[in-house]
Amino acid sequence: MQSIPILDNHIHLDRRGRFLDAVRDFVNSGGTHIVLVSKPSWTIGINIIQAEDYKKVFDETLTIAKAVREQGVGVFVVLGVHPAEISKLIEHRPLEEVVDLMKQGLDCAGKYVEKQLAVGLKSGRPHYPVSKEIWDASNHIIEHAMILSRELDCAVQLHTEDTTIRMLHELQDIVKKTGMSPQRVVKHYAPPMIKEFENTGLFPGIISSKHAVEEALQTSARFVMETDYIDDLKRPGAVLGPKTVPKKTKKLIEVYGTEPFYKVHKENPEKIYQIEINL
Numbered sequence: 001m002q003s004i005p006i007l008d009n010h011i012h013l014d015r016r017g018r019f020l021d022a023v024r025d026f027v028n029s030g031g032t033h034i035v036l037v038s039k040p041s042w043t044i045g046i047n048i049i050q051a052e053d054y055k056k057v058f059d060e061t062l063t064i065a066k067a068v069r070e071q072g073v074g075v076f077v078v079l080g081v082h083p084a085e086i087s088k089l090i091e092h093r094p095l096e097e098v099v100d101l102m103k104q105g106l107d108c109a110g111k112y113v114e115k116q117l118a119v120g121l122k123s124g125r126p127h128y129p130v131s132k133e134i135w136d137a138s139n140h141i142i143e144h145a146m147i148l149s150r151e152l153d154c155a156v157q158l159h160t161e162d163t164t165i166r167m168l169h170e171l172q173d174i175v176k177k178t179g180m181s182p183q184r185v186v187k188h189y190a191p192p193m194i195k196e197f198e199n200t201g202l203f204p205g206i207i208s209s210k211h212a213v214e215e216a217l218q219t220s221a222r223f224v225m226e227t228d229y230i231d232d233l234k235r236p237g238a239v240l241g242p243k244t245v246p247k248k249t250k251k252l253i254e255v256y257g258t259e260p261f262y263k264v265h266k267e268n269p270e271k272i273y274q275i276e277i278n279l
Helices: 018-028 053-070 085-091 095-114 132-152 165-178 194-200 212-217 244-256 257-274
Strands: 007-011 034-038 075-078 120-124 155-159 187-191 203-207 225-226
Touching: 007 085, 007 187, 007 225, 007 244, 007 257, 018 053, 034 053, 034 257, 053 075, 053 085, 075 095, 085 095, 085 132, 095 120, 095 132, 120 132, 120 187, 132 155, 132 194, 165 187, 165 194, 187 225, 194 203, 203 212, 212 244, 225 244, 225 257, 244 257
Parallel strands: 007 034, 034 075, 075 120, 120 155, 155 187, 187 203, 203 225
Antiparallel strands: none
16 A cells, blocks of 8 residues: 555646546546635636635636536635736726736635635736736736735735745745745745745645756755646646656655655645544
């Protein structure tokens, strides 16, 4: 029997994609738990006109979570508003209105956390060039997400531009300003800059490609692993396939032993999300 759990910290699933076949790939490779993150609204055909429309996105995510649990997988749900929504919404309404709508979307996600249907919120800022106005507005939305997360006592996953020391310090400043616990702020799609993350207190979700995990382990096991699998039939295997985290973990256990991966897959996510992970 497998001695430790194996958790993918950021995975998307889509009922129009490979869906349960992808879950079976994950399980058959040794995966036991996932953090299921809500997909951007437009990728599942939902048009956001008012804040209530985000409920359709979140309810769909919970429907998927239920089906995955029935496959014997532990599922923890993170709900929120993808930062690229700002670029979609601004096509049809003024920026001020868009910011308000996205904040209301996060408030809506917060209701699911209150009901213990989700363990965290998702927010961030665009990972592509935008105007200063949109950039500043996105930072205000991150602030709102962090204040809400602090009040709800939950984690927040951030989708941002590529990680740099400057970016980490900017996020650290927002964390301090909002009073959010940095240990519960996960930078999704992070590189293995473990020391830099330790210095700011933020938590890296290491994108488990090539030698990133091995590089991270040279410093410490203070990270979680993720694929950012998007379950889109037009982009098979993107960003990384569902087998990646379990296969890489099992391979690296042969080199590093189980101890660091017990931290990566059980102790760290338990601290971040205030959850229990058991086999």
